[in-house]
Amino acid sequence: MQTTKTSRKAAFTGIKSRVHVVVLRPVQASRALVPVVQSVAAGATEAAKVDGRALRRSLNQTGRYVRQPTNDPVSQQLMDEHGVGYSTNGLVAQMRNDGNIWKQGTVTVKLAKAYGYCWGVERAVRMAYEARQAHPDKKLFVTNEIIHNPEVNKRLKEMNIEIIEDEGDGKDYSQIGNGDVVIFPAFGATVKELSDFRDKGVQMVDTTCPWVAKVWNSVDTHTRKQYTSVIHGKYSHEETIATASFASNYVIVKDLKEAQYVCDYILHGGNKEEFLAKFSKAVSKGFDPDTMLDRVGLANQTTMLKGETEQIGKMLEATMMQKYGPAELNNHFLLMETICDATQERQDALYDMVADPEVDFLIVVGGFNSSNTSHLQEIAEHKGLPSFWVDSAARIDVEKNTVLHKLAHGELRETVGWLTPGKPVTIGITSGASTPDRAVEEVLAKVFKIYDPNFTGIAPKDCGRLATPEEH
Numbered sequence: 001m002q003t004t005k006t007s008r009k010a011a012f013t014g015i016k017s018r019v020h021v022v023v024l025r026p027v028q029a030s031r032a033l034v035p036v037v038q039s040v041a042a043g044a045t046e047a048a049k050v051d052g053r054a055l056r057r058s059l060n061q062t063g064r065y066v067r068q069p070t071n072d073p074v075s076q077q078l079m080d081e082h083g084v085g086y087s088t089n090g091l092v093a094q095m096r097n098d099g100n101i102w103k104q105g106t107v108t109v110k111l112a113k114a115y116g117y118c119w120g121v122e123r124a125v126r127m128a129y130e131a132r133q134a135h136p137d138k139k140l141f142v143t144n145e146i147i148h149n150p151e152v153n154k155r156l157k158e159m160n161i162e163i164i165e166d167e168g169d170g171k172d173y174s175q176i177g178n179g180d181v182v183i184f185p186a187f188g189a190t191v192k193e194l195s196d197f198r199d200k201g202v203q204m205v206d207t208t209c210p211w212v213a214k215v216w217n218s219v220d221t222h223t224r225k226q227y228t229s230v231i232h233g234k235y236s237h238e239e240t241i242a243t244a245s246f247a248s249n250y251v252i253v254k255d256l257k258e259a260q261y262v263c264d265y266i267l268h269g270g271n272k273e274e275f276l277a278k279f280s281k282a283v284s285k286g287f288d289p290d291t292m293l294d295r296v297g298l299a300n301q302t303t304m305l306k307g308e309t310e311q312i313g314k315m316l317e318a319t320m321m322q323k324y325g326p327a328e329l330n331n332h333f334l335l336m337e338t339i340c341d342a343t344q345e346r347q348d349a350l351y352d353m354v355a356d357p358e359v360d361f362l363i364v365v366g367g368f369n370s371s372n373t374s375h376l377q378e379i380a381e382h383k384g385l386p387s388f389w390v391d392s393a394a395r396i397d398v399e400k401n402t403v404l405h406k407l408a409h410g411e412l413r414e415t416v417g418w419l420t421p422g423k424p425v426t427i428g429i430t431s432g433a434s435t436p437d438r439a440v441e442e443v444l445a446k447v448f449k450i451y452d453p454n455f456t457g458i459a460p461k462d463c464g465r466l467a468t469p470e471e472h
Contacts, residue, residue, distance in 0.1 A: 052191060052219075052220040052223070059194065059198055059206070064203045065198075067206040067207075067208070069126045072134075074133055075133050083441075084152050084436045086122060087463075088462065091441045094458070104452075105455075106423065106451060107425055109428075111429055112428070115430045116435050117434070118343075118433040120212070120342070121209070121433055121434050123186075123209070124185060124207035125147065125152055127183070128142065128207060131183055132159050138179065139180045140160065140180070140183065141161070141164055142161060142182075144185045144189075144238050146163075146183065146185045147185065147186050148369050148434045152434075179201070179202070179203075181204075182202045182204055184204065184206045186212070187208070188209075190242050211342075212239055215338045216246050218297065218338050219250075221336065222247060223249075229296070229297055230250070230298050231247070231250055231299045232252075232308065234252075235254070240252060243299060250284045251284075261278065262316075263316065265289055266294075266296075275289045295331070295332050297335070298312065298336075300339060302338075303343050303370075306343060317333055320333040346432070346433060347375060347376065350379050354379060354428075356428065358426045359385065359426050360386075361385065363388050363427060363443060364376050364430055365392075365431040365440050366389070366391065366432025367434055372434070374408055375408075376432060381407065381408050388418065389408075390404070392442070396450075398449045401419055402414055419450045421451045441458075445458070
């Protein structure tokens with residue numbers, strides 16, 4: 001698509017840049033999966049017939065189901081080699097052990113206090129690598145991108161692990177047969193997918209994040225107790241599609257504005273046709289707002305803003321209390337603790353960073369289809385701090401001193417002369433929860449190379465492994 005160039009003032013003092021929208025250059029990255037809306041409806045229909053907890057218990061009884069990593073040392077070694085785990089001897093590991101600060105010539109880098117891989121994501125990647133080691137001669141498939149990171153998904157494909165992509169008409173699982181291995185990604189799989197693969201006789205490796213599974217438990221409770229699930233999330237996101245499949249009745253709200261609309265409808269009623277049109281892609285099949293909003297429970301997509309989910313919960317609680325009275329609140333509103341702290345910790349750390357007067361600009365590293373990474377970029381933009389969101393080091397051209405980066409609302413831009421060699425600068429850097437440390441290290445290596453053409457890399461130094469939560 002041809003576009004016209006537009007210029008603006010330099011984003012920060014000392015840097016002369018021209019910003020313009022460009023035609024995308026090819027970059028090695030996995031195509032983003034956009035699930036079709038029918039996936040939600042199909043999952044909801046199945047949930048009405050299947051007890052979610054009973055289904056998940058039945059998976060254990062097959063003898064073909066794995067849902068815990070084995071901490072295989074060979075897989076760990078390969079993850080280290082591919083750079084898809086936590087850094088143990090690279091720049092990020094060294095920064096982690098030295099106050100999250102690094103000085104390289106005239107460049108000072110500040111790493112956010114909370115950044116990068118969350119425990120559930122690292123766990124999912126580990127289990128995919130372990131699956132390949134455990135089944136070296138079998139066909140392996142993932143029912144979606146394992147996580148939202150192009151490099152990680154590229155590595156899986158290189159290991160002959162096929163990612164089933166939606167080409168617009170749903171996913172084609174016909175190529176998967178008995179004896180094959182199917183990996184469910186960190187976002188989870190729908191009730192229908194779990195049921196179908198259980199009955200198909202395949203080996204199942206379930207890497208679903210335990211925090212996502214905790215949300216499923218809450219939604220399953222809503223179903224059993226006949227509450228409608230109000231899900232704070234994005235209706236087209238893989239995780240929300242899976243979560244909705246465990247609910248018999250649900251409405252998905254993406255933000256406070258949509259939540260307020262639902263609350264107003266609960267209190268005052270309204271135009272049913274308008275409601276159903278507004279949430280046409282975000283409600284269960286046969287949803288009736290006039291009869292299905294008298295008892296509601298709250299659930300969430302784990303990558304959404306924690307504070308926003310909490311606020312929606314308070315709105316629903318106040319609405320039900322106003323309509324039915326305090327004595328009847330528990331009969332009309334159900335709240336279970338399902339919020340994952342990892343997303344919020346990264347956001348809180350970024351709020352601290354954008355308030356740091358020493359930081360000249362920010363680099364955000366993470367997949368362009370990553371929901372939690374987009375929120376990090378959004379924070380920087382709202383605070384007025386110049387920020388460059390890249391999904392990999394491939395977006396940076398050292399010789400031309402250019403960067404192809406994404407804005408929070410989705411626009412891709414190329415900034416020319418984004419760095420000014422010779423001038424001291426302090427750069428803040430963070431990464432999304434699906435971003436391995438190696439991606440951050442590769443981005444910084446290119447930054448250092450632009451400032452110093454003689455830069456040859458950071459000498460490795462063993463810093464030990466990052467402690468992770470115990471699995472229960």
